[in-house]
Amino acid sequence: DGWHIENERPALYNQEEMLLYPNSREFNAIKERFEANINRAISSAQSHSIKVIFLEGVSKWTGYEPVRSVHDRSLTGDALDRWNDMGGTAEELFKNNKFRDAMALYQKCLDIDSAYALTYYRIGQCYEYMGNAAQANEYYSMANDKDCFPIRGPSVVNNFYESIRKAGMQDVSVIRTRNIFEQNSPGGIVGDDLLADPLHPTIKGQALMALEIIRVMYQNDLIIPKEEWRWNRLKSPEEMMGELGLE
Numbered sequence: 001d002g003w004h005i006e007n008e009r010p011a012l013y014n015q016e017e018m019l020l021y022p023n024s025r026e027f028n029a030i031k032e033r034f035e036a037n038i039n040r041a042i043s044s045a046q047s048h049s050i051k052v053i054f055l056e057g058v059s060k061w062t063g064y065e066p067v068r069s070v071h072d073r074s075l076t077g078d079a080l081d082r083w084n085d086m087g088g089t090a091e092e093l094f095k096n097n098k099f100r101d102a103m104a105l106y107q108k109c110l111d112i113d114s115a116y117a118l119t120y121y122r123i124g125q126c127y128e129y130m131g132n133a134a135q136a137n138e139y140y141s142m143a144n145d146k147d148c149f150p151i152r153g154p155s156v157v158n159n160f161y162e163s164i165r166k167a168g169m170q171d172v173s174v175i176r177t178r179n180i181f182e183q184n185s186p187g188g189i190v191g192d193d194l195l196a197d198p199l200h201p202t203i204k205g206q207a208l209m210a211l212e213i214i215r216v217m218y219q220n221d222l223i224i225p226k227e228e229w230r231w232n233r234l235k236s237p238e239e240m241m242g243e244l245g246l247e
Helices: 006-012 025-047 077-095 099-112 117-129 133-146 155-167 177-183 203-219 237-244
Strands: 052-055 172-175
Touching: 025 052, 025 155, 025 172, 052 203, 077 099, 077 117, 099 117, 117 133, 133 155, 155 172, 172 203, 177 203, 203 237
Parallel strands: 052 172
Antiparallel strands: none
């Protein structure tokens, strides 16, 4: 309970107690509360004939390691020694840009311990540097899911939004934000162009989200008639930033 008392946090802070282990009792309780809140919002909106637009989450993974990687609690003795030896060698190979060799050892590290978030992140980096964006994004996502100090929404968040989207509820729309950001990122990996940090979109990123919201409003006839829209007059984010004097 002390997590939410800002002025008492320094006295209460304990690194181990602040961790949130994936699929733990606490993790599942938060997940259930999140899903219940979204369902309540939908139910309330529908009861008042209000149309709802949700945006799925999007996070920048490349360039930001997991905050806290934790070994599987069963990993001790010889197994931990082997993991450390193999992981150390993989790190050296990675630093020397030998990504394919490093990735092979990181994969073996996962065979020993599938809980350590940083291993997934390193494999994601290897795939990115080798030009495989799809695999890189997959491993970055898994690294985020394994992070025991999560500041970015794990995949269960977007999985839930996706279940809402597929359910096709009346007057409920879900924008697949991550897909949009990846489609508008060089090489398909979201970077500094669209996200200013692990969580917050740049001006261009926010413009992309705003445009998608407008498209949903347009497609669902939520405001003025479609024939009055002029998509051909739409300017690029760069043009709008220049006219507004934004940096």
